[in-house]
Amino acid sequence: MDSALFPKGVKRCPTWQFLLWIGAVGIVLLWGVYAMLLCWLKGLNQTNMNDYYGFALWIWADLAVIALGGGAFFTGFLRYLVGKDELKNIINFAVLIGFICYSSALLILAIDIGQPLRGWFIFWHANVHSMLTEVAFCLTCYFGVLTIEYLPLILENRQIDKVPFFHNLSHNMHEIMAVFAATGAFLSFFHQGSLGGVAGVLFGRPFAFREGIFIWPWTFFLFTWSAAAFGPCFTIFLLKITEKITGKKLVRDSTVWLLAKISGWMILTYIIAKTIDTIYWLTVTAPSAGYGVGFFYDNWFYNIGWLVAEIVVGGFIPALILITKKGRQNPTALFVAVLLGVIGVSINRWVMVLQVMAVPVMPFDTWALYYPSWQEVATTILPVAYGIILVSLSYRYLPVFPNEVELNAAPEPEPLPEADEDVPAEAAAAQA
Amino acid sequence: MFPFGFEWIWDMSHLVFMGGLWYALTIIGLGMTYCVIKAVVDTLQGKGAHHH
């Protein structure tokens, strides 16, 4: 029925099956929309947040999706600025995931603020000294960049592309995409960092506070670094899931291995820096404010396990798997590694938001724990449902994967040898 | 946000922060303007009509 809209030469499931799938996910989406409307109409009393938890699940979700969406800027940076041409086979997908992540973050922020109609105050009355101001500005601008990067893909839909103006527009945008990608990398560097700065500058909160250089606490650099490191993990993770669901090979192994290798080295360097930061904070920064080693983990829920899970399980293990050839070329090990990476960076964002709130600061205060209300959970799942729908629509109607035709036409797609990993592959044959 | 807003101060923080913002916005704006104008010109010249 809708086959005229499919990219050239690809196979897609029947329309009824597609609609059924969209409908099922749509129900979850509607549940989230209902919760979102409750929050907007009745206020944030619909949540389980309180005066100890002004920042909670939503801010974590924001930080997490932005870190995970970092695959877009870092892949773009590698492809357009470093010149890893091979990555052109996965850049569309990375951009798509980034677009979903950033639009989700903006949506969650719009629900999270107490007076959504005043959201523009952050721009109009901007306090340039606030990390959150920098986040808002760069995040919004970078969302604009992601839209610009995603737009040509929409214009390349088989029917839209027939209109000469749209064809020319997407062609021209491709021509100067490096400029947009560079701007995106510039913006990303700052807002990813500022998100780390959000916690790091809180000198009234010893769990979050870090020293740094100039106006930037160490968390500024750690957040940027970790987003660049773990973002590609999320891209690969979702790619593998998409391949599983569609039953097709969508990106050639050499591309995935290259991205996995870079990601692995980024994670390894990041996690070493993070370990040094943690040791310095625990032994120098926090004790100087009177908080001894172990104090921050002296709770039945927030115990030392969080730190181990973040640094070892979600840091060193995925890093070591991804930097070894055997590790990243083994499909199971690769999947486990990117999954652990996604979990690791999510834990980091979790503790930097929620554990900050949980730790007692006044000497007579007690640990504060929190669990989200169903409205918070539903509005956090809402972007996931929205993301699944957008990936499904894009996969069905847009040429997201330039190698799809080639990879699925051959009876057995031969994985390229490791030696070719860094060598730009031949031009994609499937490009229309 | 703008120099005519009452919060605006001509100090280093504002110049660096807002300078960075307007710099990025200018690049994005000019880039898109170029793409659109060139696409109009290309279309008028008949490009892209028989590319298949």
Add this chain to the structure above:
Amino acid sequence: MEMNAKQHKYGMVIDLDKCTGCGACMVACMSENNVPFKKDESNKRDSITWMRVYKISNGKPYPDADVCYLPRPCMHCEGHDGHSPCVSVCPATATDYSRETGVVSQIYTRCFGCRYCMAACPYHARYFNWWDPVWPDGMEKTLSPNVSPRMRGVVEKCSFCFHRYQLAREKAIYEGRDEVAEDEYQTACAQACPAGAIVFGDLNNPDHQVTRIVEPDPHHHFTGHSKKAFRLLEQLGTNPKVYYTTERQWVRKILGQYNFGSQAAAHGA
């Protein structure tokens, strides 16, 4: 309307040995500042109390049991050169540090409810309006016309009864004076305290009682010179303007000894 170029630094000193925990300061504050309340205020983590009295116990059994009540308004932190924890983080400039009075203000119509300031404040002095304010029938007629009520979705906090300063200043200007006298500007909590535990005034004015008690040392981040007065979480660099005094060693130990770990004898009330 520049009255004088002199910088004030309004602050408070609370004698913890005088405080009986009666809560008159809390009531006076709520009434003075149109602070909204709910039918059920038992959950202290979503109820608004600009001035909150904490109960600290020494954790010992009878006959050594002792209790200390600690009133906690907004500390109006100066931080380093006005860089208080909350003011510097507010993205919309909805809270400000006044160099004229030392008061940390909150502009309710400017706040859009991101709650970053609450995350930044270690004293939990900032409160969010999770609900729209609803007063019992007829009570809205008793609201103070000098303080704007707040709407749902914004953050509010103790203002050191700033409207009282404004009224006192207007009166002084009208009468041709360039100074607000000590007794002309007092907070509602200080006036309501039956034990006289709260002393409020200008820390920059050596004649004010608060300054005589605290003896703030400007060369050492305004710590109490006599070491008699101390501040909560002083070591974080928040540079607050609310001081406490007590003769009880165990209270000083709990409030001043920060490396308390799990052996804290204190219990939040």
